[in-house]
Amino acid sequence: MPQLELPNTQHFPSFRDLPNDNVANFSYYHQSPPGSPILLPTRHWVFLCEITRNISLMRPHFLVKDRTGTDTQVVFYIEGENQAKFASICSQFVVGNTLAVFYADSHYFMDGSVGLRVEDVSTVKVIPCSLERLLSTNANDVNIRRACSSCGTQRRDTDIPLRGCSRCKTKYCNQECQRVDWPRHKHDCVALQQVQAWEERDWRRFENYWDAF
């Protein structure tokens, strides 16, 4: 039984369900040690959203929509060593790509609007596929498939095993079937690799903050 599925809203909450950085939310945080003012997460969570518009002026600023279609914004407040980190990934902030923001809190800005205020670039990853594609990706499909993803040929136990895509393990008869499928597969491949990487982690227990990379 997989412990992680992207439809899981405990680990991948919508914007409305995020904690707010002004309120101690004990479904996301606990006091550590008990009674202290220090809040640590009780588990890991990621806010997923798709970039719909780049409205950067003074600072990197993106309009996004979440898994429920709710529009919101992600604003980066970047200083010091984070500037170099952000510069190394800023070309990925393209409309249609998905942002994954670990441990996201919602934030009220000075102008009264609400969104995400991100200071730590290591909590953010850009995934070069749409949010819809990412959410519809099921890593288990790949492991149990007994048919070539290109031509659909079924395999029996006695046959030569299918070869897998080296990145995501999607199955093919041979290199030729894989080559023919690549123009279509390259989009799924990105989403699958991300979901597989996330599935290898233990999301239920919080010991340390994870980097998004």
Ligand SMILES: [Zn+2]
């Ligand atoms: Zn085939």
Ligand SMILES: [Zn+2]
């Ligand atoms: Zn692949």
